[in-house]
Amino acid sequence: MSELEQMAQDAVTRALAPGATGAECTFAEGEEFSAGVRMREVESLKQAGSRGAGIRVLLGGNIGSSRTSDLTPKGIEEMVRSALDLARVTTEDPHAGLPDPEELGALTTPLELYDDAVAALGTEWKIEQARKAEDTALSADARIQNSEGASFDSYLGTRAFANSLGFHGSYRTSSVGLSVVPVAKDASGAMERDYWHTTSRKASAIESAEEVGRRAAERALRRLNPRKIATQRVPVIFEPRTARSLLGELLDTVNGGAIYRHASFLAGKLGEKVASEALTIVDDATLPGLFGSSPFDDEGVKARRTVVIEKGVLKSYLLNSYSARKLGLKTTGNASRGLSGNAGVGPGNFYIEAGVLSEKAIIEGVRQGLYVTELIGATANTVTGDYSSGAAGLWIENGELAYPVAEITIAGNLKQMLMNLNQVGSNLEFRGSVASPTIMIQEMTISGR
Numbered sequence: 001m002s003e004l005e006q007m008a009q010d011a012v013t014r015a016l017a018p019g020a021t022g023a024e025c026t027f028a029e030g031e032e033f034s035a036g037v038r039m040r041e042v043e044s045l046k047q048a049g050s051r052g053a054g055i056r057v058l059l060g061g062n063i064g065s066s067r068t069s070d071l072t073p074k075g076i077e078e079m080v081r082s083a084l085d086l087a088r089v090t091t092e093d094p095h096a097g098l099p100d101p102e103e104l105g106a107l108t109t110p111l112e113l114y115d116d117a118v119a120a121l122g123t124e125w126k127i128e129q130a131r132k133a134e135d136t137a138l139s140a141d142a143r144i145q146n147s148e149g150a151s152f153d154s155y156l157g158t159r160a161f162a163n164s165l166g167f168h169g170s171y172r173t174s175s176v177g178l179s180v181v182p183v184a185k186d187a188s189g190a191m192e193r194d195y196w197h198t199t200s201r202k203a204s205a206i207e208s209a210e211e212v213g214r215r216a217a218e219r220a221l222r223r224l225n226p227r228k229i230a231t232q233r234v235p236v237i238f239e240p241r242t243a244r245s246l247l248g249e250l251l252d253t254v255n256g257g258a259i260y261r262h263a264s265f266l267a268g269k270l271g272e273k274v275a276s277e278a279l280t281i282v283d284d285a286t287l288p289g290l291f292g293s294s295p296f297d298d299e300g301v302k303a304r305r306t307v308v309i310e311k312g313v314l315k316s317y318l319l320n321s322y323s324a325r326k327l328g329l330k331t332t333g334n335a336s337r338g339l340s341g342n343a344g345v346g347p348g349n350f351y352i353e354a355g356v357l358s359e360k361a362i363i364e365g366v367r368q369g370l371y372v373t374e375l376i377g378a379t380a381n382t383v384t385g386d387y388s389s390g391a392a393g394l395w396i397e398n399g400e401l402a403y404p405v406a407e408i409t410i411a412g413n414l415k416q417m418l419m420n421l422n423q424v425g426s427n428l429e430f431r432g433s434v435a436s437p438t439i440m441i442q443e444m445t446i447s448g449r
Helices: 004-018 073-087 116-120 123-139 209-221 242-251 256-260 321-327 359-364 414-421
Strands: 021-036 039-061 062-068 145-164 168-185 191-193 196-200 232-238 281-284 305-310 351-354 369-381 386-397 398-413 421-424 438-445
Touching: 004 021, 004 073, 004 145, 004 168, 004 232, 021 062, 039 073, 039 123, 039 438, 062 073, 116 145, 116 168, 123 168, 123 209, 168 209, 196 209, 232 242, 232 421, 242 351, 242 369, 242 414, 256 321, 359 398, 369 398, 386 414, 398 414, 414 421
Parallel strands: 232 369
Antiparallel strands: 021 039, 021 145, 039 062, 145 168, 168 191, 168 196, 232 438, 281 305, 281 351, 369 386, 386 398, 398 438, 421 438
16 A cells, blocks of 8 residues: 555544544645747746645535645644534535445556656756757748747656545556647738647657647648638538547536536437437546546546447446436446545546548548638537537638638537537547547538628
């Protein structure tokens, strides 16, 4: 048992002694670093560490929680006392409780969440990566004359959890990331920006600084001299980056909390066809090396793979133990929280399964349509499904990316968009816990000039 696990277990024992009927405790510590460079000069440096603990106690159906950054015995004792005091004055919740004991556990297979090489990276090397990425972008073309900066970020962390049902566990995580945002200017002085980034659990797995700078420059340059287009209904293709954003909106519609509050248009739809057969969505916290992976969720429930939508049929919601009880279902191991308080629902690795067509083949199949590279201020109503977002991208003519477009709005209804999602690309990529390949919606409204 690790030191943090032991501290979490000791805090749970402290809570039970005065009469708590249940308790769960989280300890976390981390070190973060960020180097920011702008116009080849270091603009910011940040290095910070944090340690904290949080506890949630139950007195029957009454709940109290507290947190602290004081990890001395006195600080832990005060945290426990505060949580018990709050539990004594809260309203009873009949659905409150810990997970069913048979749900508890941790994956024993290697998840590759921590890389010792991240801890060994030197400050000067990290700064140089940010500087090199920006310099590559600035040197790519004479039209790139400015930059909103580049940054290199890293993180090392440990999380430990214990509850009064006898579960305890801990795991370490690491991450590195590099990004740059160049600004391109056309002959008239109009400017366009774009970015590229790379991130990984492993130091050796990120793209090179030169590759990040090159791709960011290409993306900024292709946005120069955008045209306006007329309002119309056409096929809309979302590249992986914007498809990921759209999938994030869908994540809210399968959240167990939204389902039991009837705040989702998918409430009561289990087993029904809600999307086209091209669409399969999976949540999987067991995939090695990814950002949504962990051996157990934030209630100590064993991580797992859950098929949410299979060939258009809604198979499961994402649930923690509380939302599962409210709905008369079983937890899917998706409890998520900070250090204290009631657990919410969060994803593992939530993604659209890859299809067989390349992105190029999908584009070639469109006579006239929109390829979306940026979504701006997207809004989605999870009850009605209404969806609208500002957008920028590239216009498709006869199967080719013809010219950039801007100052447009795309709109539709998520319910119909799911049904009209008729193409899924083969280019699934994970740059976070939500991921998607290129997808195409057969028809959406584009509002232009």
